[in-house]
Amino acid sequence: MTQVWNPASYQKSHGFVFEFGQALIDLLEVKPGQRILDLGCGTGQLTAQIAGRGAEVLGVDKSPEMIGEARKNFPSLKFEIADAAHFTAPRPFDAVFSNAALHWMKPPRAVARRISEALRPGGRFVAEMGGKGNISQLLAGIHAVAARMEISLAASEGVNYFPSIAEYSTLLEEFGVEVTFASLFDRPTQLEDKPTALRDWVGMFRTGFVTAIEPQRREAFFSALEEQLRPVLFRDGRWFADYRRLRLVAQKS
Numbered sequence: 302m303t304q305v306w307n308p309a310s311y312q313k314s315h316g317f318v319f320e321f322g323q324a325l326i327d328l329l330e331v332k333p334g335q336r337i338l339d340l341g342c343g344t345g346q347l348t349a350q351i352a353g354r355g356a357e358v359l360g361v362d363k364s365p366e367m368i369g370e371a372r373k374n375f376p377s378l379k380f381e382i383a384d385a386a387h388f389t390a391p392r393p394f395d396a397v398f399s400n401a402a403l404h405w406m407k408p409p410r411a412v413a414r415r416i417s418e419a420l421r422p423g424g425r426f427v428a429e430m431g432g433k434g435n436i437s438q439l440l441a442g443i444h445a446v447a448a449r450m451e452i453s454l455a456a457s458e459g460v461n462y463f464p465s466i467a468e469y470s471t472l473l474e475e476f477g478v479e480v481t482f483a484s485l486f487d488r489p490t491q492l493e494d495k496p497t498a499l500r501d502w503v504g505m506f507r508t509g510f511v512t513a514i515e516p517q518r519r520e521a522f523f524s525a526l527e528e529q530l531r532p533v534l535f536r537d538g539r540w541f542a543d544y545r546r547l548r549l550v551a552q553k554s
Contacts, residue, residue: 323350325400328482328550329427331356335395338419340385340428341402345371345378351398352378361388363406386411393421403430404461409472417476420553426478432485432547433465439543442530443503443510450522457510466547473551482550490542498540499527 326347331337333355339348342360344367352358352375361383362368371380385406397416406412416426447454464472470480492498500523504511514522527535534541 323347325398325427325429325548326350326354328548329396329398329425331396336392338390338394338397340388340397340399340416341406342371342380343367343402345375345380347398347400348378348380349375359394361385362402385415388415388419390419394419394424395421396425396427399426399428399430401429401431403428404435404463407459407462409462409464409469410475413472413478414476416473417478417553420478422553424553426473426551426553427549429546429548431461431463432545433463433468435461435463435545436543437545438530438533439502442526442534443507446522446525446529450518450525452514452518452522454510456513457507460507460509463545464547466549469547469549470551477554478551479554480549480551482548484548486546486548488544488546490544492540492542494539499523499530499534502540502542 331354335356337356339360348360360380466483
């Protein structure tokens with residue numbers, strides 16, 4: 302099911318997504334004048350940081366809502382609505398950058414092909430995404446509560462793609478993009494400091510699933526989910542997401 306985005310809520314309550322991406326830009330090693338593609342640019346914060354280092358940047362995202370917000374945030378930068386599995390670059394880029402977005406892009410093989418085609422020979426690909434085991438406790442909680450309440454999980458299945466290092470490296474290398482650095486690591490992430498933080502996360506990142514629950518049953522579902530996950534994802538008065546990230550650097554041959 303297609304994920305629907307609320308850019309205002311994304312920026313206000315889930316800014317940690319692009320804030321963590323700031324360190325990834327250092328790996329990109331931006332040089333003035335380089336052409337860089339920000340794949341899955343969201344509301345444009347990291348696109349602007351890359352541009353601030355002197356690069357010519359194009360930000361693309363499948364969500365019209367996200368691109369609309371990015372254009373309002375940074376009117377001097379270039380943004381386009383594009384599906385990563387079908388995007389065609391007008392001419393090759395020196396680098397492709399992607400933060401917290403590739404796990405939403407499917408099918409992954411088609412996306413990997415487009416990444417390769419977007420890069421010039423010797424061009425770099427720097428990315429971070431949800432990796433194997435990402436949000437496993439969160440998803441287990443959702444599935445357990447949904448099963449008890451006899452709520453269909455159809456709208457939640459197949460939403461994301463969380464690969465291992467070997468899986469994604471093999472995929473890229475099939476299209477001539479060689480991984481030179483890769484790391485799969487846990488990043489437990491504090492959610493917004495408010496009692497509704499867990500349900501807000503689910504509402505943002507599992508919109509199709511929440512929409513499919515009858516409105517009169519949603520409060521009961523969220524209350525049960527908080528009870529289910531409190532022992533593992535609530536500590537020191539804050540809710541956490543059990544993120545596991547795959548970070549990599551690669552180069553096109």
